[in-house]
Amino acid sequence: MASHNPETDHRIDAMDGVTLIINDHRIIEGLFDDYEAAGDAQARLGYAAKISEELSLHATAEEHALYPAVRRTLPDGENHEAHSLDEHQEARRFLEQLEATPVDDDAFDRDMRDLIDRMRHHHAEEERDLLHPLRDALDHEGCQRLGRQIRRAKREAPVRPTVDSGAGAATRDELAERARALGIEGRSEMDAEELSEAIERGKDG
Ligand SMILES: [Fe+2]
Ligand SMILES: [Fe+2]
Structure with a gap:
């Protein structure tokens, strides 16, 4: 997502909040696939750094904009928010641990793959329990407003990735x-x- 394509940027600027988050999930999962297919440690480190950056940005935007909307809008929103926050904390613990692990240590690849599996599960759960119900519950303007709030939260999020590419x-x-x-x-x-x-x-x- 770092490379700027005016056409894509314009499309993202117009996205409603639910579409924007689901779009992020697909982009991040593309990076997961890239990591899993990478041929050597240096390539894995590059993808890991990118994944760390994108996940941090995405999680921060969800916590500032998506989850408050979930809490306000869905009947069991508070439980869903608490569950999602737990999983974000777990992901952050993984990323901190990875930061302290050399890429050629077996633990790096093992933990990274473990994190990837957990995050694929987290995305699927968010889409099923939060995003699709939210789209049903919000009107058009509500979805658009959520999109603006998510974009703002991403702009204001810290840019420093947890895993340094070296x-x-x-x-x-x-x-x-x-x-x-x-x-x-x-x-x-x-x-x-x-x-x-x-x-x-x-x-x-
Ligand atoms: Fe999340
Ligand atoms: Fe998400």
Whole structure:
């Protein structure tokens, strides 16, 4: 999702909240497939870093925008929210553990595959228990509003991935690319944190 395609970005800008989250699930599951098919440790590390970044962003957006809507709208929303939050915490524990594990250690691949299985299950459960019922319960404007809230939560979420790809510059490159797209001046002199701040200001302005 890091590479910008104006056509896709436009499509995402118009998506309702339920479609947006389901679209995220499919994109993240594509990365799971890529990880599982990767030929060597370096490729696995690259996909793991990407998965970590996308999962963190996705989970934060759900916690800020989707789950409050679930709690307000669905009859057993509070239980579903609590269950989903538990699974997010579990995923974060996995990601923290992976961060501390060398990629060539057998435990890295074992834990990553375990995390992937759990997250596929989490996505399926969210779609069955939260997203489809929410689409039935909300009217058109409610679904669109949820989409705007999710996009805002993603923009405001921290960008630093938990699992570092080993190339710290990759994150800065990605920020530089976002800064370029926003036409931010002086970006070549900025470090990752300054870029991140400038991007936030650029979005507000
Ligand atoms: Fe989730
Ligand atoms: Fe999700």
